[in-house]
Amino acid sequence: MRDFFARGASNLYLASLYLFLPAMPLLAGLIFWRRKYVAQYVQTLRKCVIHIRALSNGPAFHYFSEVAGRVKQVPTYMNGSCVQCGNCCMEHQCVFLEQLGDTTFGCGIYGSYWRRFSNCGSFPLSQHDIDRYACPSYYVGTEMPIRFHKTPSVCPVPSTCS
Numbered sequence: 001m002r003d004f005f006a007r008g009a010s011n012l013y014l015a016s017l018y019l020f021l022p023a024m025p026l027l028a029g030l031i032f033w034r035r036k037y038v039a040q041y042v043q044t045l046r047k048c049v050i051h052i053r054a055l056s057n058g059p060a061f062h063y064f065s066e067v068a069g070r071v072k073q074v075p076t077y078m079n080g081s082c083v084q085c086g087n088c089c090m091e092h093q094c095v096f097l098e099q100l101g102d103t104t105f106g107c108g109i110y111g112s113y114w115r116r117f118s119n120c121g122s123f124p125l126s127q128h129d130i131d132r133y134a135c136p137s138y139y140v141g142t143e144m145p146i147r148f149h150k151t152p153s154v155c156p157v158p159s160t161c162s
Ligand code: SF4
Pocket: 081, 082, 083, 084, 085, 086, 087, 088, 089, 123, 124, 133, 134, 135, 136, 137, 138
């Protein structure tokens, strides 16, 4: 049932993005307070089309089915750290992605409050997430089960028991 609603919400979201496509560079400039999205209107518009197409290939559905209202950050059992390859930025198709070096990329809206309403802050959520973007650095660690130990009836080291 959740998938049904997630599919509906995702389709609605994508349709609204196409509907407001001509206004997207202006909205992005205003929301993220960056002049370049407006100053480079045509370039931003082209990137928006690529971005929306990439969103429709899974990320929009992933957001409504697994992220929205459920997780806000990378799970604690996920190990590793980002090496800025840009794979998880929808395979370099995100409109906000910026090239930093020959093989490194950064997020142009990283510090924005609004970025939290995306898949980005909680990537990777699972092994599936790691695999689908071939993330080279994160890996799933071992979840340590909580173990309860019986308290000894006699204190073995008196100075530590009070
Ligand atoms: S795929 Fe992994 S290493 Fe590459 S940018 Fe994303 S989190 Fe960082």
